[in-house]
Amino acid sequence: MLRSHYWQGLLLLGQGLLTSELASAVEFSLTGYGSLVAGKVLSGDADGGTELLKCPCYISDWGIGAAYTGTEISLKQESRLGAQLQIKINEDWSAYIQAVARAYDEVIKLDWAYLSYQISPSLSLQVGRKRIPIFYYSEFQDVGYAYYWVRPPNELYGWDLTNYNGASLRYRTSLGDYTVSATLYAGSSQLNSSPYWKINHEEPIDSRWRDLYGADWELSDGTWTSRLVYLQSMNQYNFDGQGWGDYDFNVGETTKQKVFGWANNWEWPQFLILSEVNATKIQSKDIDLLSPSFTLGFGYRTGLWTILPNYAQYADFYRKPEGEEGARYDDRSLTVRYEITEKSDIKAQYTYSDDLSDTLYLGDTQHFSLSYDFIF
Amino acid sequence: MKLIKTFALAIAFLPHIAHAKMIVITHPDNKLEPTLEQIRQLYLGKTKSLDGKMVLDPIDVPPGSPLRGKYLEQVVQKTQEQLNLYWSRLVFTGKASPPRKLTAQETVVDWVAQNKGALAIIDSQDLNPKVNQVFTFSD
Numbered sequence: 001m002l003r004s005h006y007w008q009g010l011l012l013l014g015q016g017l018l019t020s021e022l023a024s025a026v027e028f029s030l031t032g033y034g035s036l037v038a039g040k041v042l043s044g045d046a047d048g049g050t051e052l053l054k055c056p057c058y059i060s061d062w063g064i065g066a067a068y069t070g071t072e073i074s075l076k077q078e079s080r081l082g083a084q085l086q087i088k089i090n091e092d093w094s095a096y097i098q099a100v101a102r103a104y105d106e107v108i109k110l111d112w113a114y115l116s117y118q119i120s121p122s123l124s125l126q127v128g129r130k131r132i133p134i135f136y137y138s139e140f141q142d143v144g145y146a147y148y149w150v151r152p153p154n155e156l157y158g159w160d161l162t163n164y165n166g167a168s169l170r171y172r173t174s175l176g177d178y179t180v181s182a183t184l185y186a187g188s189s190q191l192n193s194s195p196y197w198k199i200n201h202e203e204p205i206d207s208r209w210r211d212l213y214g215a216d217w218e219l220s221d222g223t224w225t226s227r228l229v230y231l232q233s234m235n236q237y238n239f240d241g242q243g244w245g246d247y248d249f250n251v252g253e254t255t256k257q258k259v260f261g262w263a264n265n266w267e268w269p270q271f272l273i274l275s276e277v278n279a280t281k282i283q284s285k286d287i288d289l290l291s292p293s294f295t296l297g298f299g300y301r302t303g304l305w306t307i308l309p310n311y312a313q314y315a316d317f318y319r320k321p322e323g324e325e326g327a328r329y330d331d332r333s334l335t336v337r338y339e340i341t342e343k344s345d346i347k348a349q350y351t352y353s354d355d356l357s358d359t360l361y362l363g364d365t366q367h368f369s370l371s372y373d374f375i376f
Numbered sequence: 377m378k379l380i381k382t383f384a385l386a387i388a389f390l391p392h393i394a395h396a397k398m399i400v401i402t403h404p405d406n407k408l409e410p411t412l413e414q415i416r417q418l419y420l421g422k423t424k425s426l427d428g429k430m431v432l433d434p435i436d437v438p439p440g441s442p443l444r445g446k447y448l449e450q451v452v453q454k455t456q457e458q459l460n461l462y463w464s465r466l467v468f469t470g471k472a473s474p475p476r477k478l479t480a481q482e483t484v485v486d487w488v489a490q491n492k493g494a495l496a497i498i499d500s501q502d503l504n505p506k507v508n509q510v511f512t513f514s515d
Contacts (some may be wrong), residue, residue, distance in 0.1 A: 031467055038434060084468055091493075096470050114401060116470060121425030126470065139469040146464040170471070172423070179422040181471075222420075222453070304457065339457045376462050 024217075027088040032376050035144035037078035038225065041068050047354060048363025050200050051214075058367040060151060060336045062158030065141035066104045067197030067368065078371070079103040082142055084112070092118045095319070096128075098140055101173060105195070111163055125165045132189065133216055134159065136227050136263035136276055144373035148272065150349040150368075153295040156261075156278055160196030160207045164189040181218045183250040188212050203240035209233040220344035223268055241259075246284035256286035272299030272308065288320035304336040315356075325358040344374035397500045398450070400511035401485070401494045406430075408510050410495075411452075417513060418495065419451050420462070421472030434497035435484055436475035447497060450513055471515050 044056025053059075059067045066077040084098040098112035114128025130178040131139045137152040142164075144150070151157070165188015173180055190208035197205035214231035235257050239249040246253035261278040297310035310333045316326025333351040342344055353365040400415055402408055408426055409416075417423045418434045423432055428433040437447040439456075452459055478487055489493040489506035503509055 031471075032467060033464065084466070084474070098468065112470075114470070118431070119426075121423070121428060121431050131469070133469075140465050143464050143468050144460060146468075174414075174417050174423045179417065222421075329377045343460050375460065 004266065006044055013247065025090055029086040029088070031086070032081070032083040033145060033339055035079060035142075035371050035373045036075065037144075037369055037371040038070050038075045039077060039150075039367060040071055040073045041070075042073050042366040042368055043352075044365035045355070045360065045363025046159065050362050052202060053199055053298065053362070055363050056365050058351070059154060059158070059199065059326055059362070060369075061102070061104070061312045062196050063160065063162045064102060064104050064197070067199065068182060073347075076103045078369070080142060082111075109333045111197065111325075121329065122171055122173050123168065124170050125368060126170070129163060129165050130168065130185075132159075132164045132212075132231070133164060133183065133185070133214065133229065133232055134259060135261045135278060136265070137227060138162070143375070144347075144371055145343070145345060145375045147349075148274070148308045149310065150347050150371045153304070153310065153331055153333075155293045155312040155314035155329070155331060156276060156295055158196075159192055160194045161189040161209055164209070164212055166212065169305075170323075178219055178221050183214075183216050186213050197237075205240070206238035207235070208237075208244070209235050223266060223354045225263070225265050225267075227263045229259070229263075231257075233257045235262065235346040246285050246287075247282060250285055253285045255282055257282055270301050272297070272306070274299065274308075274310070284298065286321065288318065289326070290317045290319070291326075292317075296362040304339040306335075307337045308337070309333070310335065327361050328356040328358075329354060329361070330354050340372075343376065347371045347373070378400075391395060397515070398446050398513040399500045399509050400495060400497055400498060400502065400505040401488050401503065402495050402510050402515075403488055404506065405492055406508060406510070408493075408495075410511055412511070412513075415495075416451055416453070419475055432495050433491065433493045433495055434475040435487060436496060437476045437497050437499065438477065443497060443499060445467050446513070451497065 030200055039060060041056050041058050046056055049055030049057055054069050057067050057069045059252055060077045068074060068077055080100055080102045082098060082100040084096060087095040094116045096112055096114055099108050100111045101108040112130055114126050116126045116131055118124050122353060126151040132140050137147055139190055140146045141152055141157060166185060168183055169187035170181060170183045188210045189212060192206045193204040194207040212233040216227060216229040218227040235255040236244040238244050243251040245251040246255040258281045260356055263276040266273040274297040279290060279292040282289040293314040295309050295310060295312035299306055299308035313330035315328040318324035320324050331351055331353050335347055335349040337345050337347045349368045349369050355361055355363050410426055412494050414426055418432055446453060448456060456461060463474050478484060484496045484498055485502060485504060485507055488496050
């Protein structure tokens with residue numbers, strides 16, 4: 001959600017630039033992406049789940065609360081279409097707008113809307129609404145064509161908030177055969193009636209991350225890319241309109257969140273190694289929780305085919321409350337990708353999700369999905 | 377006899393055709409001397425400048441160009457599919473834009489001659505005094 005005066009400021013700035021003498025040099029570029037995804041739970045534990053989520057089930061997108069339930073084939077959970085308009089106002093200024101329509105909630109949302117200013121050839125400032133760059137695939141998580149799975153592993157890519165309003169400063173340079181980039185960003189994020197919480201709660205829960213600060217540092221030689229990330233925020237949740245409180249809904253309290261991540265990917269012509277290890281720390285009045293997760297995949301490419309077996313795991317470790325049992329699960333997946341055209345692919349992915357929690361949460365699940373991804 | 381003459385003419389022109397090379401051109405005021413690695417980084421959006429001051433604007437080698445295969449092999453070192461996947465991670469996150477695509481009405485040499493930061497890859501046969509040749513690719 002974007003505050004109205006924020007929007008007004010951006011629009012006024014954009015209007016001023018567009019009506020300037022340089023307006024005649026404005027260039028427009030429309031691009032986009034989409035995914036048509038069909039999925040089906042093959043089998044799983046019926047003992048898992050909640051009152052609101054009947055299992056066997058498979059949660060494919062925590063951010064929008066999308067889950068496959070039952071054993072019917074469905075195209076609703078993950079199919080989406082995105083379009084981006086880039087307005088190059090002049091050599092230094094550009095504006096970006098990106099809207100995404102999802103089959104799941106049948107709403108077109110403005111996910112990205114920001115102004116970009118090139119301070120120097122190596123340094124750029126962006127102000128507006130963007131995707132939170134939490135982990136390696138976070139910013140382009142909706143662009144199915146951009147990665148090798150049907151979806152990035154849910155053990156790492158499951159958040160209640162995905163976009164923020166704020167500013168980011170990005171520096172990029174070359175050092176011999178290496179390119180180095182570093183980003184600092186700050187802002188806030190809020191979502192009312194968060195779909196993430198609807199998986200487990202019938203009552204509406206609003207989420208907000210304030211004092212959101214983050215940084216990432218990336219080094220690449222074209223084949224190997226290494227990316228370190230850090231994020232911190234002060235989080236609050238409003239349970240059924242009772243007032244903002246912490247993770248346990250203690251009104252007036254706040255939850256401190258820290259996120260660390262390190263991705264290392266190697267993409268050779270024939271082989272891939274995709275790895276990422278992350279940890280999230282949550283601290284509030286009654287909770288001290290550390291949630292590490294990791295993913296590791298080894299891919300083989302031959303011609304237009306890519307085969308990628310992958311393993312990912314997520315676990316909760318509570319220091320407070322003492323003795324609290326956390327969720328723990330892993331995914332073993334096998335994805336086969338075929339590039340149909342230069343701008344589209346189809347993927348088939350089998351996933352076995354193993355619920356390793358002390359107390360059964362969602363239960364074990366076997367899931368199969370087919371996707372058609374494209375860019376334009 | 378006519379066939380022999382035609383064949384002889386063709387043989388005479390072969391050295392000229394064989395020597396046509398892929399080259400990089402810039403605006404005449406640009407005194408760049410880029411390396412192959414620098415050209416690669418420009419065309420992959422990894423850098424926008426070679427001197428930290430002038431923002432450079434690389435022009436795409438269009439898909440229908442006879443140079444496209446050599447461009448993919450020697451400059452970006454990716455197949456077309458790999459290149460599209462590479463750009464899809466950058467374009468939709470605002471981190472970089474692919475090389476500029478000219479319209480059918482715009483010629484590469486004229487564009488480079490009129491735009492100081494422009495940089496393009498052409499066949500050496502298309503070179504003319506309006507632009508600078510700053511790099512020559514090996515065969």
